[in-house]
Amino acid sequence: MKAAINGINLAYTDKGQGTPLVFLHAFPLSKVMWQPQVHALTEFYRVVTLDLPGHGESDALLWNLTLDDYAKDVVSLLDHLNIGQTVFIGLSMGGYILFSVYRNFPDRVKGMVLADTRAQADSQEGKAGRRAMAQLANKEGSSAIADLMLPKLLAPSTVQQRPDIVKQVRTMILQTPKEGIIVDLMAMADRPDSIGLLSTITCPTLIIVGEDDVATPVTESRYMADRITNSTLITIPGAGHLSNFEQPASFNQSLQNFLATHRL
Numbered sequence: 386m387k388a389a390i391n392g393i394n395l396a397y398t399d400k401g402q403g404t405p406l407v408f409l410h411a412f413p414l415s416k417v418m419w420q421p422q423v424h425a426l427t428e429f430y431r432v433v434t435l436d437l438p439g440h441g442e443s444d445a446l447l448w449n450l451t452l453d454d455y456a457k458d459v460v461s462l463l464d465h466l467n468i469g470q471t472v473f474i475g476l477s478m479g480g481y482i483l484f485s486v487y488r489n490f491p492d493r494v495k496g497m498v499l500a501d502t503r504a505q506a507d508s509q510e511g512k513a514g515r516r517a518m519a520q521l522a523n524k525e526g527s528s529a530i531a532d533l534m535l536p537k538l539l540a541p542s543t544v545q546q547r548p549d550i551v552k553q554v555r556t557m558i559l560q561t562p563k564e565g566i567i568v569d570l571m572a573m574a575d576r577p578d579s580i581g582l583l584s585t586i587t588c589p590t591l592i593i594v595g596e597d598d599v600a601t602p603v604t605e606s607r608y609m610a611d612r613i614t615n616s617t618l619i620t621i622p623g624a625g626h627l628s629n630f631e632q633p634a635s636f637n638q639s640l641q642n643f644l645a646t647h648r649l
């Protein structure tokens with residue numbers, strides 16, 4: 386399905402009934418990464434996934450956006466779907482966007498899941514890395530970004546033993562136009578620090594991280610868990626950065642336990 390949101394046609398899925406769960410995808414992927422969660426959870430919940438602008442089946446991005454703009458688009462889509470308060474699940478860049486949603490629209494957040502993400506802004510070195518990656522995307526396109534990102538997204542065991550997962554993730558990256566990749570990189574480089582925000586978060590919060598995540602290591606998740614009062618940290622063995630896609634059964638079980646414990 387598509388909806389015209391802030392001048393862009395956003396692609397989304399909206400399935401099932403019950404408490405809404407809204408899933409925010411990682412860089413440089415699409416709503417396809419949440420398929421294992423859609424399959425497992427639509428029986429019990431209303432599950433919404435979307436392609437951020439410049440990703441998947443949403444319109445291409447022809448100008449710069451910030452992560453706050455992405456957050457506004459997400460909330461505008463929820464307005465369109467008549468969803469008020471909801472549980473958000475954001476992985477990596479999706480987590481950065483979730484911090485922006487909480488900062489700007491705290492009343493919309495009933496609970497949050499911060500998966501394989503971090504609260505810190507980019508270091509100067511990190512920003513330089515983004516600029517280099519944007520140059521690579523511009524010169525060589527999405528396939529060069531896929532080569533670079535796959536070892537960062539997936540655990541070595543997934544790369545060696547799960548060619549099906551590697552192929553699916555590569556396909557998602559190849560379907561992201563280079564304009565979308567470049568805007569993400571600029572938006573992530575410019576994002577504010579969310580460390581100060583952590584102690585203000587009062588809603589139930591689940592923090593999930595793949596044990597072998599090299600992009601946002603377990604220490605980043607512990608840092609958030611130590612500062613968010615009402616939070617629980619779960620580490621998933623046999624997963625890297627894309628924990629929901631590499632180990633969907635463990636991820637879904639953790640998510641369902643969290644939702645049940647807090648009666649969300």
Ligand code: MLT
Nearest residue numbers: 411412476477478479600
């Ligand atoms: C992601 O998975 O969204 C990215 O690794 C986030 C980042 O590059 O900071």
